[in-house]
Amino acid sequence: MKTIFVTGGAGYIGTHTTVQLLEAGYEVIILDNLSNSRQEAIQRIEILTGKTVTLYVGDIRDQELLDEIFSTHSIHAVVHFAGLKAVGESVSQPLHYYDNNVAGTLVLLRMMDQYGIKRIVFSSSATVYGIPTTSPVDESFPLSATNPYGRTKLMIEEMLRDLYTADPSWSIAILRYFNPIGAHDSGTIGEDPFDVPNNLMPYITQVAAGRLKELQVFGDDYPTHDGTGVRDYIHVVDLALGHLKALEYVGNHVGVEAFNLGTGKGYSVLDLLQTFQQESGQTIPYQITGKRDGDVAAIFADPQKSKAILGWEVRHDIEAMCRDAWRWQSNNPKGYSE
Ligand code: NAD
Numbered sequence: 001m002k003t004i005f006v007t008g009g010a011g012y013i014g015t016h017t018t019v020q021l022l023e024a025g026y027e028v029i030i031l032d033n034l035s036n037s038r039q040e041a042i043q044r045i046e047i048l049t050g051k052t053v054t055l056y057v058g059d060i061r062d063q064e065l066l067d068e069i070f071s072t073h074s075i076h077a078v079v080h081f082a083g084l085k086a087v088g089e090s091v092s093q094p095l096h097y098y099d100n101n102v103a104g105t106l107v108l109l110r111m112m113d114q115y116g117i118k119r120i121v122f123s124s125s126a127t128v129y130g131i132p133t134t135s136p137v138d139e140s141f142p143l144s145a146t147n148p149y150g151r152t153k154l155m156i157e158e159m160l161r162d163l164y165t166a167d168p169s170w171s172i173a174i175l176r177y178f179n180p181i182g183a184h185d186s187g188t189i190g191e192d193p194f195d196v197p198n199n200l201m202p203y204i205t206q207v208a209a210g211r212l213k214e215l216q217v218f219g220d221d222y223p224t225h226d227g228t229g230v231r232d233y234i235h236v237v238d239l240a241l242g243h244l245k246a247l248e249y250v251g252n253h254v255g256v257e258a259f260n261l262g263t264g265k266g267y268s269v270l271d272l273l274q275t276f277q278q279e280s281g282q283t284i285p286y287q288i289t290g291k292r293d294g295d296v297a298a299i300f301a302d303p304q305k306s307k308a309i310l311g312w313e314v315r316h317d318i319e320a321m322c323r324d325a326w327r328w329q330s331n332n333p334k335g336y337s338e
């Protein structure tokens, strides 16, 4: 049985990926400092899968702890989710973001190198495509960043490329996520932001659950079919399954490769809102407000490379994403804290 070390495994994407890893027969060790997640998520994973997870509550910047973990367990590969992800917060606290995300990854990579663990799957983001003027975007699109969060992803990508250049025995998959939404169809794990959500889907579900009053739609005069922003929403379970494909890939190849994880389809804010209302039976009050700084009009993925090389394809449509997001939120109106 192969052991996968999952950093940030208690978080939204980490919990969903851990469930898929356990179901596929991997052993999972999680390191998470619980800065944006709750330990209860791990218990839910264990109940859902009937399997146990080894959890270390701690920080990826803690070299002594990594030393302990790497010397105790025989690790096949690392899936590296741990990071801070709020764009606005990264603008007001850039040093915190560079320290947590970039310096944290540096400590992790150095320790992996020391222990000869040279397979990693890294959570990057479509944010590294900056402000594209056309979509779909493929992996060869020029990279740029518009905020400190995006720059941490870009810097880590560059670190990984430099690492492979210096030592071609590394196997590195960089996964560029588009917009993960939805939840496991059991309704027992899902997205549970600590603060008022920044992202569209958790905001909508919290309005539906009565925790927030109304949605603000950021702008309706973008050059899109209805004037609202267009994104490539992807079911979090499809995203999780992409990590299993990427793990197989790094198990069989050396190199450094970036892969888009998106559906290739774009939906506007109003499309998503309407589909959510239809699938949940809830009415979501909203008002159109000003544009949010830094938002792009439209971005969606070209997922052909992931399909061709990883053999990965999405299975869930936008309706399933909305149903599953609502099942999670309606079963857990206050998230894990209940
Ligand atoms: P999340 O906040 O739910 O999960 C991240 C987890 O990492 C949390 O459990 C947090 O407690 C933990 N963590 C943060 N810093 C840590 C540290 N220094 N040491 C140990 N643990 C730490 O976020 P998510 O949505 O699951 O995102 C996972 C990864 O995917 C992140 O790197 C994020 O930047 C990236 N990503 C997310 C999205 C998205 O829309 N959700 C899009 C693109 C990329």
Ligand code: UFG
Pocket (backbone or CB within 6 Å): 085, 087, 125, 126, 127, 177, 178, 179, 198, 199, 200, 201, 203, 215, 216, 217, 218, 219, 228, 229, 230, 231, 269, 292, 295
């Ligand atoms: N939106 C609203 N109201 C809200 C929240 C969002 O109208 O309350 C709109 C945005 O303007 C955008 C769309 O909904 O048009 C999606 O916004 P999200 O915040 O859900 O997602 P983004 O595409 O802006 O950002 C996400 C991640 C970032 C990542 C980026 C690119 O949150 O971390 O995708 O991958 F960098």
